[in-house]
Amino acid sequence: MSTYSKYFEKIRVRPDRQAEVKSHAPRCQWDGCDEPGTHRAPVGRMREGEYFRFCFDHVREYNKGFNYFSGVSDSEIARFQKEALTGHRPTWVMGANSGAKAASDFSHIRSGRAGYYNRVRDPYNMFGGGRAEPRQRQAKPLEAKALETLGLDTKATGADIKARYKELVKRHHPDANGGDRGSEDRFRDVLQAYRLLKQAGLC
Template identity: 75%
Template sequence: MSTFSKYFEKIRVRPDPMTEAKPEAPTCQWDGCTEAGTHRAPVGRMREGEYFRFCFDHVREYNKSFNYFAGAPAAEIARFQKEAITGHRPTWSVSSNGGARFAADFSQKRSGRAGYHNRMRDPFNLFSQQRADASPAERRAKPLEGKALDTLGLDVDATGQAIKARYKELVKRHHPDANGGDRGSEDRFREVIQAYRLLKQAGRC
């Protein structure tokens, strides 16, 4: 049998713990200390990633008096605290009317009025012309609007220009100065003004 058998090469021998080489720890960096520096301590602000090596007793002493913001101006400390809320990630301000614009766009999409032609480029104004030629949907007047139009003597389908013209005409006719202080004409004058205000708030004129 050969002494250089392949089976002997696979045998592992456990090393002697007494003779095993141990890495030596650096000496504690505290003045006058000769113990092993087995614990790390941060150097300070603007030197992130650098550490002192102290023994256990001196690293505790160092941590008691360590202040990351030592010597930093108050404005920089306040800025650091503000950025810490978002994890020091960049943020973007939201416009004051951004939510309203999003809600309007969403309501347009739900109602079907924001079609494909609103999202595509139209350099020759072809699709906008088709939308302009299309007749708008007939609007039904609410009961109060109908009563206000009746007060002005107009039909339900009266346009905004017609409402304004009729209002000016009735105001001139029933103004107290034009009727010598007639109480009946004064009441009619108030009714015309109230009807016009209601129609204006409803967006009819």
Template identity: 80%
Template sequence: EYNKGFNYFSGVTDNEIARFQKEAMTGHRPTWKMGANAGARSAPDFAQARSGRAGYHNRMRDPFNLFNDPRDHGAPRERKTKPLETKALETLGLDAKATGKDIKARYKELVKLHHPDANGGDRGSEDRFRDVLQAYRVLKQAGLC
């Protein structure tokens, strides 16, 4: 009887209601991507997009700038490679700034060049072929390509 006539969503647009319902699925908590290097990516600022009861996050003040992320999100991050990955990149003749497409293209090029069928059984080329395969496997497992 007390709240029978109360409408929580009165004066709220349809988009805000839809956003509130979507956020209600996770209990109005932010969610992050899962998987390899998920922690390296920063989560978006969900407080700016909150609606309904969760909107109190928008009103929270931070006079000492304690909660702002000091990292610069505009600049691309330098990829740090492990020693094994660096060696694999050197085997392919690439540097640490190589993209996944660069790695795949170089791998295909070297495989065609050093494949045993293309070299008539040359042992040196066969060893190089194995090195290229191993290097690509390492880079693929590291998620670089």
């Protein structure tokens, strides 16, 4: 029985990536170490973006003793921590900078609440926008003419329209006026006007 098989030739061995990295890595910067420096360690304060290259054992030892704030007073550390809250960007007290007043004049325009009220009507003050009275609906020309036919103005409510319609129907209906044919046209106009207002949703 042979220990060689033709299938052994088809087996592909994945290359050792760690060995490849180690072969191209610079030498460890720890004194007296000849291992490859495969790991980075920060140089220190005010030298951000610069790194030492150490082997695995020495980078662990370096990181144990690393202190970003070494040689810095407690007050400076506290100031750094406070500035870190705003990403080390300048801030101002509310209203202290010269442009604050001008910016505050337009703050209601940029706010979400003002934008909401500019886009959405709130006629019954459900969202507390300060409008106590419902906004008057602008009547279209045909609706205004129909209201005029009923003898009403554009401020008339649905109840006003229904009451006026009932009154005019009783007055101009052929059965109610003793068969007077002269008011048939007026009766027809009242019916058409009421139908148009009903389709428009005003009553």
